[in-house]
Amino acid sequence: xxxxxxxxxxxxxxxxxxxxxxxxxxxxxxxxxxxxxxxxxxxxxxxxxxxxxxxxxxxxxxxxxxxxxxxxxxxxxxxxxxxxxxxxxxxxxxxxxxxxxxxxxxxxxxxxxxxxxxxxxxxxxxxxxxxxxxxxxxxxxxxxxxxxxxxxxxxxxxxxxxxxxxxxxxxxxxxxxxxxxxxxxxxxxxxxxxxxxxxxxxxxxxxxxxxxxxxxxxxxxxxxxxxxxxxxxxxxxxxxxxxxxxxxxxxxxxxxxxxxxxxxxxxxxxxxxxxxxxxxxxxxxxxxxxxxxxxx
Amino acid sequence: xxxxxxxxxxxxxxxxxxxxxxxxxxxxxxxxxxxxxxxxxxxxxxxxxxxxxxxxxxxxxxxxxxxxxxxxxxxxxxxxxxxxxxxxxxxxxxxxxxxxxxxxxxxxxxxxxxxxxxxxxxxxxxxxxxxxxxxxxxxxxxxxxxxxxxxxxxxxxxxxxxxxxxxxxxxxxxxxxxxxxxxxxxxxxxxxxxxxxxxxxxxxxxxxxxxxxxxxxxxxxxxxxxxxxxxxxxxxxxxxxxxxxxxxxxxxxxxxxxxxxxxxxx
Ligand SMILES: Nc1ncnc2c1ncn2[C@@H]1O[C@H](COP(=O)(O)OP(=O)(O)OP(=O)(O)O)[C@@H](O)[C@H]1O
Ligand SMILES: [Mg+2]
Numbered sequence: 001x002x003x004x005x006x007x008x009x010x011x012x013x014x015x016x017x018x019x020x021x022x023x024x025x026x027x028x029x030x031x032x033x034x035x036x037x038x039x040x041x042x043x044x045x046x047x048x049x050x051x052x053x054x055x056x057x058x059x060x061x062x063x064x065x066x067x068x069x070x071x072x073x074x075x076x077x078x079x080x081x082x083x084x085x086x087x088x089x090x091x092x093x094x095x096x097x098x099x100x101x102x103x104x105x106x107x108x109x110x111x112x113x114x115x116x117x118x119x120x121x122x123x124x125x126x127x128x129x130x131x132x133x134x135x136x137x138x139x140x141x142x143x144x145x146x147x148x149x150x151x152x153x154x155x156x157x158x159x160x161x162x163x164x165x166x167x168x169x170x171x172x173x174x175x176x177x178x179x180x181x182x183x184x185x186x187x188x189x190x191x192x193x194x195x196x197x198x199x200x201x202x203x204x205x206x207x208x209x210x211x212x213x214x215x216x217x218x219x220x221x222x223x224x225x226x227x228x229x230x231x232x233x234x235x236x237x238x239x240x241x242x243x244x245x246x247x248x249x250x251x252x253x254x255x256x257x258x259x260x261x262x263x264x265x266x267x268x269x270x271x272x273x274x275x276x277x278x279x280x281x282x283x284x285x286x287x288x289x290x291x292x293x294x295x296x
Numbered sequence: 297x298x299x300x301x302x303x304x305x306x307x308x309x310x311x312x313x314x315x316x317x318x319x320x321x322x323x324x325x326x327x328x329x330x331x332x333x334x335x336x337x338x339x340x341x342x343x344x345x346x347x348x349x350x351x352x353x354x355x356x357x358x359x360x361x362x363x364x365x366x367x368x369x370x371x372x373x374x375x376x377x378x379x380x381x382x383x384x385x386x387x388x389x390x391x392x393x394x395x396x397x398x399x400x401x402x403x404x405x406x407x408x409x410x411x412x413x414x415x416x417x418x419x420x421x422x423x424x425x426x427x428x429x430x431x432x433x434x435x436x437x438x439x440x441x442x443x444x445x446x447x448x449x450x451x452x453x454x455x456x457x458x459x460x461x462x463x464x465x466x467x468x469x470x471x472x473x474x475x476x477x478x479x480x481x482x483x484x485x486x487x488x489x490x491x492x493x494x495x496x497x498x499x500x501x502x503x504x505x506x507x508x509x510x511x512x513x514x515x516x517x518x519x520x521x522x523x524x525x526x527x528x529x530x531x532x533x534x535x536x537x538x539x540x541x542x543x544x545x546x547x548x549x550x551x552x553x554x555x556x557x558x559x560x561x562x
């Protein structure tokens with residue numbers, strides 16, 4: 001039973017991190033109707049900047065620069081690439097983001113090579129004992145940070161003018177423009193926010209028990225795709241639910257893989273995608289979504 | 297004090313090869329209500345899109361002519377800048393943000409307004425449309441058609457327009473609801489906002505407006521004081537559903553010949 005609760009907490013913590021990524025994904029989709037396949041490279045860019053600077057300027061400063069850096073990369077992608085294709089078919093835009101992803105990832109992985117870059121976080125491999133449960137500090141930090149960031153984000157989305165403009169533009173771009181909403185700014189801010197959220201996620205995907213940022217980190221980030229799709233591509237609530245479902249599923253399946261070994265090795269990696277397929281069979285638009293992926 | 301009149305001069309616009317407006321010239325004086333009448337496809341919506349600079353959303357463009365509001369040339373601006381200049385459109389089909397609450401729709405309307413003006417505007421639209429205050433927390437998609445039209449008008453007013461462009465505000469409304477909207481438009485105008493009113497419902501439009509233009513396949517076919525147009529045979533026949541004397545006589549003879557309707561009895 002202890003194992004179960006340890007896995008549950010670790011799964012929720014992992015899920016909260018996936019939710020950060022999925023939330024950015026959803027924000028971009030709502031603001032610009034673009035399925036952003038370059039999302040993992042935004043995350044990677046943020047993590048890379050933090051890793052690069054952490055020795056020189058200290059972890060916290062490096063983290064902030066990393067978050068800002070990912071926001072800038074996101075804005076640049078929007079400004080230099082996506083904006084040129086405005087009004088085109090959505091599938092064209094999705095393919096354009098795949099191109100952007102390949103360019104960014106190729107460059108970043110070339111720089112990293114086979115290195116593993118630690119981000120220099122203050123938690124290390126410390127374990128906290130809560131009653132009978134032994135939980136890594138990094139998991140608790142991830143959970144608290146992600147919960148806080150998500151709460152701030154959702155409040156801003158609901159109550160600020162920025163949030164109202166985002167939601168209005170997501171529902172009806174022309175009507176929003178008639179209200180004086182600057183769609184270019186909405187789209188730019190969506191990419192910047194998504195980049196920043198991804199950079200925070202990058203930190204928690206590379207801390208203990210993971211050794212650091214390496215070329216495979218972007219593959220880990222890809223698990224936020226099923227999270228976003230499970231929840232529904234255009235739903236912020238869905239991003240949270242999807243993230244948690246994927247995180248807990250992965251943690252459980254990996255934790256109990258000896259018991260599940262009859263299903264084969266590496267099931268933890270595949271499980272999120274299996275869950276996604278099952279949920280899409282029942283609900284093609286995702287749990288909270290209103291739009292099916294086929295309409296993208 | 298004609299400091300903010302809308303001037304449309306020889307405006308030509310279209311969608312790719314389709315010419316939807318040809319050399320349209322029109323003026324909305326400061327404080328006036330001007331109606332634009334015309335049948336389906338006459339170019340009424342295209343005219344408003346050209347003024348609000350949203351033709352681009354439909355693959356259309358202005359090909360010639362000019363549009364100015366007071367000293368400002370609108371035809372060089374982007375849509376949000378037209379709003380900032382004081383010209384706000386309430387589009388055809390209401391287009392409220394269905395998934396957002398009534399209150400958030402009104403907030404969205406204020407996004408283009410000067411900061412700090414929101415509470416004043418909110419008070420004004422709640423005075424004009426008290427029902428919106430009752431429904432503040434409801435998703436706009438759940439309102440009735442008439443209430444959605446009120447919300448669309450109110451949302452437009454939140455930007456504190458000097459000139460309001462209305463695209464068929466009574467479309468799809470029952471006569472009583474249409475009448476109520478017309479009355480509100482008069483009140484909005486009394487409070488100092490000029491109105492360019494696009495309508496197929498000529499009877500209502502000619503009662504609300506002081507001047508009117510009739511568009512036919514993209515051209516101005518007739519224009520003049522609303523009262524004169526309302527009295528002209530052509531407008532009566534084509535837009536007010538009033539038949540001329542001969543036709544009326546014909547109709548009467550047919551009616552006499554036809555069997556009188558009787559209540560259906562089981
Ligand atoms: N997006 C578009 N692409 C191509 N042609 C268009 C487009 N929108 C309108 N048109 C054409 O432009 C002309 C004018 O259309 P417009 O919508 O301005 O008419 P309208 O007077 O508003 O009609 P209605 O009363 O039916 O709303 C029509 O011939 C129409 O077919
Ligand atoms: Mg129209």
